[in-house]
Amino acid sequence: MEDISEYIPPKVWKWEQENEEGRFAAINRPVAGATHEKNLPVGEHPHQLYSLATPNGVKVTVMFEELLATGRQEAEYDAWTIDIMSGEQFGSDFVAANPNSKIPALVDHSQFSPTRIFESGAILLYLAEKFGAFIPKSLADKAECLSWLFWQMGSAPYLGGGFGHFYAYAPEKYEYPINRFAMEVKRQLDVIDQHLASREYICGDQYTIADMAIHPWYGNLVVGSLYDAQEFLAVHTYTHVQRWASNIQERIAVKRGQRVNKVWGSEERQLRERHDAADLD
Numbered sequence: 001m002e003d004i005s006e007y008i009p010p011k012v013w014k015w016e017q018e019n020e021e022g023r024f025a026a027i028n029r030p031v032a033g034a035t036h037e038k039n040l041p042v043g044e045h046p047h048q049l050y051s052l053a054t055p056n057g058v059k060v061t062v063m064f065e066e067l068l069a070t071g072r073q074e075a076e077y078d079a080w081t082i083d084i085m086s087g088e089q090f091g092s093d094f095v096a097a098n099p100n101s102k103i104p105a106l107v108d109h110s111q112f113s114p115t116r117i118f119e120s121g122a123i124l125l126y127l128a129e130k131f132g133a134f135i136p137k138s139l140a141d142k143a144e145c146l147s148w149l150f151w152q153m154g155s156a157p158y159l160g161g162g163f164g165h166f167y168a169y170a171p172e173k174y175e176y177p178i179n180r181f182a183m184e185v186k187r188q189l190d191v192i193d194q195h196l197a198s199r200e201y202i203c204g205d206q207y208t209i210a211d212m213a214i215h216p217w218y219g220n221l222v223v224g225s226l227y228d229a230q231e232f233l234a235v236h237t238y239t240h241v242q243r244w245a246s247n248i249q250e251r252i253a254v255k256r257g258q259r260v261n262k263v264w265g266s267e268e269r270q271l272r273e274r275h276d277a278a279d280l281d
Contacts, residue, residue, distance in 0.1 A: 021171040027087050032099065038091030042109070043078030043275050050082050050094060051104035053262035055160070055216035055226075056120040060104045061274070062212050062257030063127050063134070068277065069253045072131055074110075079274040081261045121153045124209040134209050145203050148210035156217045158184045168227040182233065185221075189238045192218060196240035200247075211248060219245030256280045 015030050042048055047064070051057040067075035082088045082103050089101045098105035098118035106123050108115040108130075117126045125146070128135035136142045163181035166174065192214065195202070202210040220226045222235040223245045229235075236242070248254055260274045271279060 023169045024085075027084065027090075032101065033090075034092040034095040035087065035090040036092070038088070038093060040091070040093035040097065041078075041080055043080075045076040045078045045275070046108060046110035047075070047077035048107045048109065049077050049079045049104060049261075050097060050106075051079060051261050052082055052084060053258065053260060054103065055156070055220060056102075057104045057261055058216040058258055059120045059213050060106065060123050060127075061260035062216070062254050063124055063209065065253035065257040065260075065280075066212070066251075067127065067131055067133060070133060072133065075127070075131060076277075077274070079260045081263060081272050083263075119153070121149050121213060124149065124213060128209050134207065134212070136203065136206060136208065141203065141206075145208050145210050148202050149213050152210070152213040152217065155188050159188065159217055159221070163229070164227045167229055167232070186233060189218065189222070189233070189235070189241060192244075193238040193240045196244045201244070207248075211244075215245060215248050215254070219248055223249060 017029075040048075040050060049060060049064070051060060053061070061079060064075055064077050064079075082094065082105075084103060088094065089098075089103060094105060095101055097107055097116045100118060102118070104118075104120055104123060106117045106126075108117065108126075117123045125135070136145050158181055163178070163185045166177040166181060170177075192202070199205075201207050202214060217226075218241060221233070222230070222238055222241050259269055259271045259280060261272065262270050263272055264270070274280065
């Protein structure tokens with residue numbers, strides 16, 4: 001292990017904002033709540049999504065596109081980009097929609113009073129139950145689906161906030177945290193690789209919100225370019241995850257959902273806002 005100075009924690013932690021470094025230093029803070037007044041736009045559709053095409057944001061736009069692909073036109077939505085690097089998630093209206101100031105946030109205006117839903121897993125479950133789609137009907141099968149949905153919600157922070165941060169974003173690279181989180185991510189990949197050895201999808205032969213939740217993180221890790229860590233993590237060895245992820249990536253609704261609220265990469269794959277199906281054509 002490299003020779004680094006030992007950090008001795010103080011008795012009481014204090015935020016030293018001026019000494020913070022790293023890609024997200026300007027928007028990280030130890031308190032909640034709005035920092036400024038800002039109204040959120042509202043489009044013509046019942047569902048107003050405020051998001052960005054990160055893995056958590058893609059979960060929801062894929063769900064909307066999958067619902068629309070089944071002919072459920074009542075699932076139409078407006079998708080507005082939230083620029084998290086400039087701190088738009090701390091605007092007053094966004095904080096009202098999600099007091100945790102994280103994307104995505106959804107406001108459903110089709111209810112008696114506008115209903116807010118935050119946390120990507122909660123949004124997937126809300127939409128699945130509202131439209132009766134992409135979630136099993138039997139209690140036992142639904143339990144399996146929700147178990148994997150919540151597995152993803154609990155596991156991905158080790159991939160993103162743990163491994164991704166220290167491997168790709170931290171201002172300096174240290175062996176201990178990278179090794180610690182690489183080990184956990186590889187364990188997680190092995191969990192789903194073994195599970196998928198005898199199944200087409202996470203819940204068997206039925207494509208569900210569990211797949212929609214897991215694919216933007218772990219699918220993108222093995223067949224995409226998440227954190228540019230494919231060689232480091234030897235993702236090619238997880239053959240069942242590779243097969244599952246490649247099959248899901250070919251779904252038209254997945255390709256469409258991945259473009260919504262995307263403001264980086266090649267221009268033909270970007271779509272800052274989505275207000276109509278034709279925006280993606």
